[in-house]
Amino acid sequence: MIGNFVYNTPTELIFGKGVIKNLPKVLSRFGKNVLLTYGGGSIKKVGLYDDVLGLLKNFNVFELSGIEPNPKYDPSVIEGARLCKEHNIDVILAVGGGSVLDCSKAISVCAKYDGEGWDLISGKVKAKAAVPIVDILTLAATGSEYDNGCVISYTAINDKRSYGDKLMYPAVSLLDPEYTYSVSAWQTACGTADAINHVLEQFFAEPHSAFNDEIMIAALRSLMRNVKVALKNPADYDARSELMYVCSWGCNGILSNGAGHSGWPMHSIEHALSAYFDITHGAGLAIITPPWMREILSEKTMERFVTLGVSLFGFDKNLPKREIANKVIDEFYNFFKSIGIPMHLAELGVKEEKIEEMAEHILKYDDTSEEWMYVPLDKSALIRILKASM
Ligand code: NZQ
Numbered sequence: 001m002i003g004n005f006v007y008n009t010p011t012e013l014i015f016g017k018g019v020i021k022n023l024p025k026v027l028s029r030f031g032k033n034v035l036l037t038y039g040g041g042s043i044k045k046v047g048l049y050d051d052v053l054g055l056l057k058n059f060n061v062f063e064l065s066g067i068e069p070n071p072k073y074d075p076s077v078i079e080g081a082r083l084c085k086e087h088n089i090d091v092i093l094a095v096g097g098g099s100v101l102d103c104s105k106a107i108s109v110c111a112k113y114d115g116e117g118w119d120l121i122s123g124k125v126k127a128k129a130a131v132p133i134v135d136i137l138t139l140a141a142t143g144s145e146y147d148n149g150c151v152i153s154y155t156a157i158n159d160k161r162s163y164g165d166k167l168m169y170p171a172v173s174l175l176d177p178e179y180t181y182s183v184s185a186w187q188t189a190c191g192t193a194d195a196i197n198h199v200l201e202q203f204f205a206e207p208h209s210a211f212n213d214e215i216m217i218a219a220l221r222s223l224m225r226n227v228k229v230a231l232k233n234p235a236d237y238d239a240r241s242e243l244m245y246v247c248s249w250g251c252n253g254i255l256s257n258g259a260g261h262s263g264w265p266m267h268s269i270e271h272a273l274s275a276y277f278d279i280t281h282g283a284g285l286a287i288i289t290p291p292w293m294r295e296i297l298s299e300k301t302m303e304r305f306v307t308l309g310v311s312l313f314g315f316d317k318n319l320p321k322r323e324i325a326n327k328v329i330d331e332f333y334n335f336f337k338s339i340g341i342p343m344h345l346a347e348l349g350v351k352e353e354k355i356e357e358m359a360e361h362i363l364k365y366d367d368t369s370e371e372w373m374y375v376p377l378d379k380s381a382l383i384r385i386l387k388a389s390m
């Protein structure tokens with residue numbers, strides 16, 4: 001059964017080889033003053049920066065560079081909002097991965113707010129307006145190009161917040177898979193692990209429908225197959241284009257329309273890990289996925305594991321259900337390992353002595369223990385998952 005839902009993703013996707021040529025026409029819908037935002041320099045190395053500036057000769061371009069992975073409120077969001085206000089920016093052009101896009105989304109609302117921007121990001125105050133965003137995506141992973149969320153870290157208070165608002169849907173996302181050829185093996189693997197986790201966060205929910213299951217299993221199959229091809233041959237257009245398209249579906253709800261809400265527990269846990277130890281999002285998710293699955297495995301969740309086991313991995317449906325479930329967990333562990341993710345948090349610098357503090361942090365800022373969660377996780381459950389991930 002498909003339950004009641006509202007679905008509206010107003011973002012225009014322009015996808016394929018050479019789509020960047022549309023940039024002047026797209027930007028001119030919004031005005032002349034453009035804030036170009038980007039990260040630590042990858043767009044300069046691959047020539048995209050020069051291509052963009054070449055197309056923007058008739059615009060007034062201001063720049064915010066150096067946006068960090070796990071983008072920071074201070075300095076990046078604060079500085080971007082200041083530039084928007086000072087130069088009366090009509091449109092933000094975000095060029096990069098999820099971090100650049102997320103930071104630009106936060107900037108877009110903070111630029112239209114007179115108080116402290118963190119009031120918006122932390123949910124204390126509702127945003128009333130935003131500067132429009134156009135993006136050129138360079139890394140297939142988060143789905144930020146097709147959703148209304150952003151994830152911003154505030155290092156001074158060890159916080160990393162997911163923040164969503166309809167105002168932050170990008171107006172237009174230009175997606176050329178060729179710009180992802182230069183993504184490193186590590187980021188390719190972590191980006192795909194992130195997208196796989198987005199599917200799993202939605203798959204483990206109640207109620208669910210056979211149709212949604214089929215879409216999600218198709219997404220998992222495509223991600224798991226194509227990441228291996230892209231790792232072997234980074235310039236394989238077929239693989240990079242599938243990764244880019246499938247990742248874009250990750251977080252805007254389309255995969256789970258009419259289904260129950262899981263509460264995205266693994267993201268809550270990972271955001272604490274990134275807030276405390278600045279680890280790569282997708283790597284943290286990959287590592288905690290098998291321990292989280294072991295924690296939630298019960299009669300209630302069994303059928304979900306069996307569906308994955310039979311439909312995704314082709315296991316014999318006559319095997320004992322618990323055996324199928326355990327094999328599913330092992331498959332994910334081995335898959336993540338096979339694409340180069342170290343499967344222990346300690347290898348990413350996470351310190352065991354912070355586990356209890358992180359569990360308390362998660363409970364304070366997220367819903368993981370709420371009754372409505374698919375499987376609520378209390379403090380001891382969070383600690384078990386984190387310890388088993390070390
Ligand atoms: O900074 P530059 O020099 O651009 O280098 C980046 C960065 O070092 C590099 N990179 C990007 N495109 C490249 C490239 N290198 C070579 N060639 C290219 N074409 O990759 C590194 C990582 O980039 P980043 O943007 O941080 O990665 P990702 O796209 O995985 O974004 C991660 C962030 O998104 C948040 C995460 O929490 C994390 O902060 N998320 C956002 C979501 C959303 N808005 O819906 C949902 C996700 O669950 C996630 O939480």
Ligand code: ZN
Pocket residue numbers: 142194195197198267281
């Ligand atoms: Zn994610």
